[in-house]
Every structure is written in structure tokens, then in C-alpha cells.
Amino acid sequence: MHQSSSNNMIDISNKLDTCLNVVKKYEWLLNSYVSDFYVEDHWNKLPLSWQKHLEQLPVESLSELLQSDVDVDVDVGVQVTRRSLWPLELLALRQVLCSLDISRTPKRQLEVELPSCPLLEHRKLKHMFMKCVKPKKSHEIKRMAAICARSCQQNSIDFVVDFGAGLGHLARILGYGYGINVCCFEMQANLNQQALAIDAKLESMAAKHLDASELAKFKRSAHLTQRLSSSTKPTEFIESIREAFQLPDTDFQFGIIGLHPCGDLGATLMRMFLNCEQAKFLNFVGCCYHKMSTQESQPKMDLHGYPLSSQLRRQLQTDAHSCQLSYEAREIACHAIELYYDRLKAGQHEYLKIHSLRAAAERIIVHHFPDLRHSALRNVKHAPGMTFNDYFQKAVEGTRFAELNSTQLNSKQIETDLLHWERIVCFYTLRLMLAPHVESIILYDRAMFLLEKGCQVNIEAIFDPRISPRNHITSAVKN
Ligand SMILES: C[S@@+](CC[C@H](N)C(=O)[O-])C[C@H]1O[C@@H](n2cnc3c(N)ncnc32)[C@H](O)[C@@H]1O
Known part of the structure; x- marks a missing residue:
């Protein structure tokens, strides 16, 4: 994006307006923490047509929602046929984001x-x-x-x-x-x-x-x-x-x-x-x-x-x-989108389950300590075969939640929550799809500030x- 003339100022000004309208329409998604997924039943906030489509997709296909310009180059034929199956609103949203957001791919010639x-x-x-x-x-x-x-x-x-x-x-x-x-x-x-x-x-x-x-x-x-x-x-x-x-x-x-x-x-x-x-x-x-x-x-x-x-x-x-x-x-705008894309595409299920474990932990915390929502827990890397109890003990080490004993962790609710780990991957991917859009608004605002002067x-x-x-x-x- 190279901007100097007043025409370009008009272009950025219009883009800012349109981008902010998109944010307004999808703020319910942008403003929802993934850790609240079970506590606030985020899944049911998605339009029914999205739920139906996403529910039957292998998580690997979700990567299409995060595909960048460079990744599309690789196997464009496959992507077009698969994309045509997505709900219309999601397709339209992807298209709008692609046309408004600033590219995240460096020019090939830059180094030279x-x-x-x-x-x-x-x-x-x-x-x-x-x-x-x-x-x-x-x-x-x-x-x-x-x-x-x-x-x-x-x-x-x-x-x-x-x-x-x-x-x-x-x-x-x-x-x-x-x-x-x-x-x-x-x-x-x-x-x-x-x-x-x-x-x-x-x-x-x-x-x-x-x-x-x-x-x-x-x-x-x-x-x-x-x-x-x-x-x-x-x-x-x-x-x-x-x-x-x-x-x-x-x-x-x-x-x-x-x-x-x-x-x-x-x-x-x-x-x-x-x-x-x-x-x-x-x-x-x-x-x-x-x-x-x-x-x-x-x-x-x-x-x-x-x-x-x-x-x-x-x-x-x-x-x-x-x-x-x-x-x-603004926080989701700082996440590592391309790495998540790679993990989705490679079907790294063990890694992708980690958000589900965190959200299940949040439900337990909110149940026992309603005033301590969104408390910071330790980062835990998912290891193969790790149970929810293993995860929870590591995540709460050194916090006051460590006092919760294993009998309090063995609820049917946790089992049900974890069964739906793929839904939380869908939800997080949808938020991540909007992340470059939020970043673009911040960058357009900065560009506009400098252009105005x-x-x-x-x-x-x-x-x-x-x-x-x-x-x-x-x-x-x-x-
Ligand atoms: C993310 S680090 C980046 C450091 C360095 N530029 C680099 O890339 O390695 C940001 C640095 O800015 C410093 N910093 C933050 N706010 C500052 C301020 N208001 N005035 C001066 N330094 C500040 C911090 O102490 C920190 O070292």
C-alpha cells in the first residue's frame, strides 16, 4: 500500500469506513474470548447455517478460511471447488476481507x-x-x-x-x-x-x-x-x-x-x-x-x-x-495466524485441542470462583495422551485454583465439553479470520494520520x- 495523493487519502478514508462497518457486524465474534466458549455457549451464537456446515467439516478444511494470497497460489484448483460449498455469508465475508485487508505476504523481490x-x-x-x-x-x-x-x-x-x-x-x-x-x-x-x-x-x-x-x-x-x-x-x-x-x-x-x-x-x-x-x-x-x-x-x-x-x-x-x-x-489481531493455518492444514489435532482444554478449565474456575473469570493460567504444551487432569494441574500450578482437587474435576460436564473440541477450533478460526482486518484498521488509521499531515x-x-x-x-x- 503506497499512498501519497489526495485520491489515495479518499481511498484509505473509504476503506476505513467499510472496514469499521464489517467490525460492527461481527463484533459479537471478535469480542468473544475463546476461553468463554463453554461458559457462554459461543457455539450457539453462530448462524445455524454456519454451525451445520462447520460441524461436518474435517478441521483440516478450516484452513481455507485463513488462506493467504501466497498459499492460494499453491493449489488453487482444489480450493475453488471446496470453497463453493461454504455458506454464502461466510464466502462473502472472506471475499470482503480479502479485498480490504492489507496483504501479510512480503514482496518476493524485497531482499534483492x-x-x-x-x-x-x-x-x-x-x-x-x-x-x-x-x-x-x-x-x-x-x-x-x-x-x-x-x-x-x-x-x-x-x-x-x-x-x-x-x-x-x-x-x-x-x-x-x-x-x-x-x-x-x-x-x-x-x-x-x-x-x-x-x-x-x-x-x-x-x-x-x-x-x-x-x-x-x-x-x-x-x-x-x-x-x-x-x-x-x-x-x-x-x-x-x-x-x-x-x-x-x-x-x-x-x-x-x-x-x-x-x-x-x-x-x-x-x-x-x-x-x-x-x-x-x-x-x-x-x-x-x-x-x-x-x-x-x-x-x-x-x-x-x-x-x-x-x-x-x-x-x-x-x-x-x-x-x-x-x-x-486488538488482542486477536496479534495472534500468529499463519502458524495456526499450518497446524490446521497438517491436522495437528493434539495441538488444536489445547483451546478446548483451556475453555473446559474456565468452566470449572467460573463454577468455583465466579469472581475470578479470565484469570491468567500457565501456558501448557499439549503432549500426546495428556488427560484433562494432567492439563489442569499444570495450568493452575502456583495459582489459587491449585486447591481444586481431582474429585472436583471429574464431572460429566468436562467430558461433554471436550467431546466438542472441534467446535472450538471452528470458533477460534473464525475469530482469527477477522484478525488481519482489525490490524488493517489500525494500520489504515496510522496511514491516515500521517497523510492528513x-x-x-x-x-x-x-x-x-x-x-x-x-x-x-x-x-x-x-x-
Ligand atoms: C518489544 S521491545 C523491542 C525492543 C527492540 N526494538 C527490539 O526489537 O529488539 C520494546 C522496547 O521498548 C521499550 N519501551 C517501551 N516503552 C517505552 C517508552 N515509552 N520509552 C522508551 N522505551 C520504551 C521497552 O523497554 C522495550 O525494551
Whole structure:
């Protein structure tokens, strides 16, 4: 999605309206927790025609509801004939979602178009960039660094500012790998200390393996322990950067980046971009949408994480219900859709049963402790042959529900609930089908916010969604 002209603004504006209408129609589904499936009899909320169709389907076929553009390419013939059997409303809904939602599949050519980083391939040094880095993060930082390096080539800037830099993994590739100055803002002091230690180790290792001309290109990042929020004044922010780089004045230009800035930090980063004249480009990939503030969750706050655009903020004043996204809707938007698709397709029944076990546990908890609904339980991996009792003991370990003894767990009700595990898979799949739609609304709102202020905006998937489910970058430049 690349947006710049006023025509495109109209396009996004219309999409936002239509998307929100879809959410309104299906909020009964989006706002229903799977753990309440038995307690609230969610199955009977589904239209009868859906129930009838879904009940007779092997769970493997449900994967069709989550199929992405790429997966369709593989065996399109089979899919079309099977799809024709679905209830009309479900078919229509799938079609509407496909036409409105932002693609979750990265462009095939993406890697080829990006600047390379030879140091990431250096036999002796490459592992230094991956210290304390899991495979998911490794995938993200390599790609994100290359995209930010390209933005630096395309825009005349002096450095980039990383919001919520964590251990500085992204900054390290940019600074030592691409020779770009980075100012990291991270609110946790211990992370900054660790980041400095990793930088120092990398430098001493590099001193043994690189010659002076290569070492001269290194840029050590500045790591600032600071919390940025909607109340941070742009002048304070700019002054912190000036001090960090010991610059004589504030006559500099920079780009703003963020890899999974959590909660409202994404919104803060966009506001800072718009309010600082020196900020020239923006590249960030969001995360944990359910942790963003909204008027509903924090009515006393002035500025919220969602919505951001004037279009939706105006709507919020006149008809709040028309653009609100519930906590439950924003939470499902963060689930790993493609991995669930794979498990459905492969018929991994043992794994798929886990939601049913959790929902059966919820019924027991609600029965004995009606005030403690939706309590957090431990995550339990389903093992072959695991009984409900095994699951329950592990899930409640260390919680007050551990006092429930096995006689209280041996009810006929549990047996009946678990017999219907496939129904809960259907219900969860239907919610998951709507997840990219909720995410698209959040992303369209962000795009609209930036477009309304005259920026050029691009939103696209850049990470493999199976490795990193929150995979859309929002990029902007000022006109
Ligand atoms: C999900 S982590 C991502 C870290 C890093 N960007 C990465 O990808 O490895 C988000 C980081 O943002 C930091 N953070 C969250 N809110 C912040 C704020 N308001 N100001 C500064 N840092 C913040 C957190 O402490 C955390 O380290």
C-alpha cells in the first residue's frame, strides 16, 4: 500500500469506513474470548447455517478460511471447488476481507532491492551481531536494518533515532554494519548497560579482524535511558539528542525508526516525527495492539494510541461505537495466524485441542470462583495422551485454583465439553479470520494520520509472517 495523493487519502478514508462497518457486524465474534466458549455457549451464537456446515467439516478444511494470497497460489484448483460449498455469508465475508485487508505476504523481490551488509557475513564477526538474539529477532533486525539503510541513502540525514531500542540489536547492525549513527532511546537502564557491553565486545573482536580503514567506518550508537511519551516535548527530545552526540546546535536532520515499539510508543514516535522539523523519514513495525490506550480503556488521558487520525477522532466524538476496537479485537489481531493455518492444514489435532482444554478449565474456575473469570493460567504444551487432569494441574500450578482437587474435576460436564473440541477450533478460526482486518484498521488509521499531515506513506509486509507475525512496516517521508 503506497499512498501519497489526495485520491489515495479518499481511498484509505473509504476503506476505513467499510472496514469499521464489517467490525460492527461481527463484533459479537471478535469480542468473544475463546476461553468463554463453554461458559457462554459461543457455539450457539453462530448462524445455524454456519454451525451445520462447520460441524461436518474435517478441521483440516478450516484452513481455507485463513488462506493467504501466497498459499492460494499453491493449489488453487482444489480450493475453488471446496470453497463453493461454504455458506454464502461466510464466502462473502472472506471475499470482503480479502479485498480490504492489507496483504501479510512480503514482496518476493524485497531482499534483492535492499543494500547489503558484508559484515553480517564476516566469518569471525557475524556471531557478534547475533549475541542474545533469537532466530525471530535475527530475521527482523537484518531486514529492518537494510530497509533503514536504504531510507538513509534516499534521504539526506545525519543519523537515525531508535525508539524503544531494547538491547540495541538493530542499532548495532546499522552502526557497525552500515556505518550509520544511531541514537537509541530505551527506558530500561539495565538493557542499555547490556547494549553497551555487547557493543564493546564487538568492537574489541573487530579490532582483531579488521584493518584500520574498515574500523574507521564504525559508528558507536548512543544509548539513552529515557522514557518517551505523548507528554515529552519535541524540544526536550531534540536537546537529548544534541547532548548525546555532543553537537553544537540543533541544526541536524534525522530519521525515526522503531522495531516493535510496544503500547503507545508507536503513536508517540509518529507524533514526534510530525512535530520535529528535523525528522525526515519514519520506519517502524508495530506490536501488541491490545496494550495501546483507547478512550474506552483510559478515558482520562488526552492522547491515545488508537485512533490517531482526525477522521476517526471526529467519529469518536459523534458516535464512539462506530470506530472503537475492543481489547479482545486488538488482542486477536496479534495472534500468529499463519502458524495456526499450518497446524490446521497438517491436522495437528493434539495441538488444536489445547483451546478446548483451556475453555473446559474456565468452566470449572467460573463454577468455583465466579469472581475470578479470565484469570491468567500457565501456558501448557499439549503432549500426546495428556488427560484433562494432567492439563489442569499444570495450568493452575502456583495459582489459587491449585486447591481444586481431582474429585472436583471429574464431572460429566468436562467430558461433554471436550467431546466438542472441534467446535472450538471452528470458533477460534473464525475469530482469527477477522484478525488481519482489525490490524488493517489500525494500520489504515496510522496511514491516515500521517497523510492528513501531508506525508507520503507506505505500509507493507516485510517479515515472513510465520517467523514474525507482526510484520508490517509503516514508512513515511515529509513532502
Ligand atoms: C518489544 S521491545 C523491542 C525492543 C527492540 N526494538 C527490539 O526489537 O529488539 C520494546 C522496547 O521498548 C521499550 N519501551 C517501551 N516503552 C517505552 C517508552 N515509552 N520509552 C522508551 N522505551 C520504551 C521497552 O523497554 C522495550 O525494551
